[in-house]
Amino acid sequence: MSTSPLPVTDPTPDPPSTMPRSQRLTLVALLYCTQNLSLGMFTYAFLTIAQANGVSLATIGAATGLATLLVLKFLWAPLVDRYGSSRLGHYRGWLVATQSLLAVGAASLALLDPAEDFAIALVIYAALFIVAGTQDVAADAATTRLLTPSDRGIGNGFQSAGSCVAQIVGGGLVLLVYGAAGWAAAALVLAVWSALPLPFVLAWNEKTTTATQPRPRVTRKTITQFFTRPGVARWALLLLPVYTAGGTISYNLVRPMLVDAGWSESEIGTVVVIAGSAFGIVSGVTAGMFIRRLGRRLSLVALGLTQVAACLGTVALALGSDGRTAVILVVALSNIGFAASGAIVYTISMDLVRHESAGTDFTLFTTVSGIAMAVAGGLGIAAAGSAGFVPVTVFAALLAAAGVVVVGRGITPVLAAMPSEVP
Template identity: 40%
Template sequence: MNGASRRDTFRLLGMLHAGQYLPINFVYMALVVILRDRGASLSQIALVSSVGLLFAAKFLWAPLLDRFGGRRGHFRSWLLVLQPLMAAVLIALLPLDPVGDYGLLMVVVLVVVQAAAVQDVAADALAVRALEPHDRGVGSGVRFAGGYVGNMLGGGAVLFVYSQWGWHAAVLSLAVLTAVPLWPLVRYREPEYADMGERPGFRAVVTVFKVPGVVRWTLFLLPLSWIGVAGAYAMVPPMLVDAGWSADRVGLVVGIAVSSVGGVAALGAGLLVERLGRRRVLALSCGAQGLALLGFSPMALGHAPFLMTTVALCSFGAVYAAGSVVINAITMDFTRPATAASDFTVLASVGTFVSLLGGAVAVALAGQVGYLTVLVGATASVLAAAVVNARLKDPPVVVPQVVQDNVSVVSA
């Protein structure tokens, strides 16, 4: 790594991921619980989830980051603007009533999600350039461990604050925590990446699909791995509330306990990727996710005893974290450093779109056919992904050699 030390880079990437997932998990976990607790319908909750589909449109922003500032190692400059912007927008939630001002609430949510999307682009691009290929497993583990800290705080701790002190205290604490990554960001020395002439444009969004293996991974393997697990997990908050759980209990288990287990599992998965290889770890994690989803059956039937439900959710959280880490590492392998923001964002956006679409559709379908039917379909999809990935080899690692027409020529 150039510029900052390996430790400083890992620390910053972990904190940036935490800073991004604080508002995101608040929207998709804590806010869902708060809305349901205050009597919002499943259709309103599904709309909140569907707003996240705009997160997948972040690939439209990515070429701008590559073009203006990204080529000479200044993704940090974007992050210095976006991190405090997210905190400032969250403050706008303070005077709103979540249900009574539902329309205005959705407007603020839209802005927060878009700010988090652009922050994600800059942080991902910085990670691609700062991490050597052999560091990507561990680096992905650190990033997702940070993400789980953000989940724990944004979904769990904020819900606890809401239960004890109300909406205003919850929103204020969320905004303050979101601003925390600014300190290490100010001190960080970003690696320089050589300027290779004319800056990239929007065609980089298309040319990434010429990289060998990208089409199969992005349009088939990634959706198959994500859609079932995302759909099942999106049903967890409303299933728990419908089973009689209070907001603070949901926050304690889903936001804190599951995120804590997931963070530890992410670090372990990063090390495991380096030992066993990307594809083998992905196949094992998908198979384990399918088995773990069986533990959701009582919740789907309206029964959620505390201990059994906590064990089921934590078990799922561990294997879900492992799958997330290896998918992130594979996506980085397909990314060309010359167009780091555009490439990684396009590939990751497909997974994000599939996840959010799967979650929104699953919740909406559950209102029509019941939780259990949707859970069975989600489990079948995850197990199919395990079988397919077990038969494949690791993807080639993309590295820059020469530059022609603003696009890196790559080799495995």
Template identity: 60%
Template sequence: MSQQDSIPMDVADASGPIATAPAAGRARRLALVAALYSTQNLSLGFFTYAFLTIAQARGVALASIGAAAGIAMILTLKFLWAPLVDRFGSRRFGHYRGWLIATQSLLGIGIGSLALFDPADDFGVVLAVFAVLFLLAGTQDIAADAAATRLLRPEERGLGNGFQSAGSSVAQVVGGGLVLVVYGVAGWQAAAIMLAVFSLLPLPLILAWREDSTSFAQPTPHITLRSALAFFARPAVRLWCFVLLPMYTIGFTISYNMIRPILVAGGWDETRIGLVVVIGGSVVGVLAGIAAGAVVTGIGRKHALVWLGLVQVIAAFGVLPIAAGVLDDWLVLLVVALGNAAFAAAFAIVYTISMDLTRPESAGTDFTFFTTVTAILMVIAAGVGLVAADAFGIFAVVIVAGVLAAVGLVVTVLRIDRVLHAVDAAPPEGPSH
């Protein structure tokens, strides 16, 4: 792709009058967004929940498994090449549509190629394939987020980001849970081929999408170093990204990440954890993400932030009974379901506000930065929580995490108006259809 080739046809100049273009129906727009987000993290779910588990069961050393897990960090580095996705694109296929056609197709082929190798005997080769898959998945992620930002009207972003939040749970159910079931019944090759087919499901919707009709009045995708730095000159961006996002998410993240260590210490085996935590919890996450998107649409950003934040606080403190040693199946399932619901619901509103702050001409870079910061915060919070639990005990850490979640919610609610007012004051964007 060349930079010259990146200028879409029939795109109005950013400084000119807003033009009106034919628009895809609301259902078609949301269906495309849902399909993209449902396959966005399949390779990560496959790697984390299935491949590493299968390799360990097949005799690969635990030290090798631990070292290999670091390859997934490639996905957190996608902000490094996000500007390339904004800057370069195809005039013939559509700027972000071209990226999506290429990456979605290559992901399907790449995942399918894993059927050619043995997860234990060819461990190093499979790791190399996953490294390439993560590069492709990160690029698809950037293009999908940018496309969704430009495709969805502001009033549709709540539901759209509900699909994004639910999509993470779909990836766990399919890439982690269903793959293991297929592997147990039919073997590694069948599992890889099944996942490859699933990863190609959005392709017909991408091919049917006419990007120029939905981006007719949007500024041409473009970014420079100067414009990238200018993004952080906005006080609302700095407040949201570096203050409110951490305050809103860290407490719950610490508490929720205590669940697995509690269950392992309580004698739960991998199969039991997989069924209850990965599959059972993820199914709840799918439903909660979509429901939260509807809530955002129905009651607005600020009220959704408050109510969904309260769900996070309740879920953070909800870990206390199992931290105290009560590990009855029904209680663990209830806590896991509440935690997954809180995660999916809260991130529906987090992603919606983040999308509101992105600029349409550099949507991939801007939104990717928000999601990267969120991912890094979650990794750090989870790690710090585990270290603190080892020093002070899990029960004490869960109490502190719940307090942090409550304080973070209060601070966020008190300061969020500055962010939302900045969004309201921004120039109108997108097609007026």
């Protein structure tokens, strides 16, 4: 017997006044600013320190694959929606557990030596990535249910900025503390940072703030009907990949171009990781405010044009504009465009989720997006290796511009499938 597609339901009336808007936004911001800290520390600090202390490059390369555990979170996302604590609150219980485990796990790294205890540290990081993936699912679901449609732009601006915070803290601050006080102190700093959202999570009364919404639940039918709902397949499988492809290719070429231009790793770390991430934080939050004021359609076009500008800057870099001022400008544009586009992509994806399966739905969107971006970035770097940076960056700019046009014209059915409350 055939089944009709489930409608996109949203229904999010304003949450009760028991939790003011400022507190809701603060909770969301802290959750998103801490969820990728373990990945940032692993990628930018732990592996670098281990290599500097004698771990072979081949071993380091193999270890980087451990981070793929974060991509697999879609496998257990339905469990987060289906099972929860009635006493603590469904998603609140998951967040209390995961934030605590992230803090304890980071603190346990202080007992190890990054090189001598490399294998044990990898086991701890594997556990941290599974916990971080679970926290990500619960945080996305909580955000969907906590925020009104008009506040989702700001909330997802925080999400877009959050990955930049993880790079600065996990890759910048941790390395600075390591240089000044050693590995144990660096790990404890990460543990303290990971625990920052806990007081706000504990203060959140989930039952009262989400009392009018459907009870979280996931069945096999919920999952199989994900792409059959109006607007979902069009957004996830066509518009989203087309919109992000050009900017992703361009963004991923900046670091290889600087290496090719003779920049040292420390210079790249300072300019790309720290300064670039700072621009990304400002851009993500600012983009969220734009989304609230402009609405979805205009924001897609306006923020998509920032990607085009970023791609054009990368073309200039490929043509030889590699002076420090020019590079900083290109890095700024690249991170601004990447974070701004991320904010609107996350917002529209969140508009399309069902509140009873918010964690599962949003995770499926981000999984599709992550795969598309990984493929685009990888192909771009491979193409640059054979054809050179100039033609690939020009292609990326043209692709980004085409993406804005295609999405601007093709987004109408997606927006029509959204609830009337969505601006």
